[in-house]
């Protein structure tokens with residue numbers, strides 16, 4: 654009965670309100686601990702810029718709508734926006750038309766530390782202005798809180814969507830990770846491990862399919878015809894769900910959480926025993 658209640662609570666847990674990166678600029682903040690994500694995005698920057706230039710050269714809009722979905726609060730998002738602006742400016746110079754105005758929408762879940770991004774904007778503009786003879790580009794940056802698993806923007810208002818290292822976050826704990834009695838079927842693990850039954854990977858797969866379909870349906874309304882998306886997310890090379898480069902880290906996390914939960918449970922039981930004597 655307890656397990657079943659807990660399972661229901663987990664399934665109903667409002668991921669949008671609970672999960673977020675650590676805000677601010679302290680030692681444990683996402684801002685100070687996201688160089689790996691920056692490296693990942695840099696690795697495929699040529700693909701991002703190619704796709705962007707193709708959209709821009711084909712449509713040459715006067716007002717270019719760009720969204721970064723799952724922007725978080727470090728410098729990674731503004732860094733890619735800077736590259737995007739400079740790349741479009743270079744393209745417009747080449748075809749000898751004035752650069753467009755840029756509408757930039759930075760999206761993340763409502764609990765994200767958007768204030769940190771806003772506070773860094775003056776430095777960002779100063780940086781962008783460096784080594785420029787002309788004036789600053791017409792750049793309008795806005796925070797856009799909400800889940801990308803659903804509609805975020807009005808119809809046809811975006812030309813380019815960028816999302817890096819965010820789309821492997823599911824919208825919720827997959828319901829089929831629990832059996833009919835509400836017991837977790839992936840006991841002892843918080844990930845798809847070597848000991849997980851096949852139903853576990855099927856549960857995650859089904860949730861990903863549902864979420865990603867919703868993501869694509871929503872973006873298909875918001876992107877203008879001819880618009881493009883660059884989506885960077887975790888994946889695996891082979892068919893085996895367990896054979897992933899970073900499963901080692903999940904294993905460590907899983908064990909640490911199990912030890913922590915056991916200690917909490919032990920302290921709780923000790924407290925109850927003391928209360929009874």
Ligand SMILES: C[S@@+](CC[C@H](N)C(=O)[O-])C[C@H]1O[C@@H](n2cnc3c(N)ncnc32)[C@H](O)[C@@H]1O
Pocket residue numbers: 672673674687690691694722723724725726727729730760761762765799800801802816817818819820822824
């Ligand atoms: C690892 S961070 C990546 C941040 C940034 N793109 C980067 O490359 O550094 C993943 C971000 O995705 C956000 N996220 C997860 N699910 C989301 C959703 N459904 N809608 C919007 N943002 C989401 C998280 O809040 C988090 O800030």
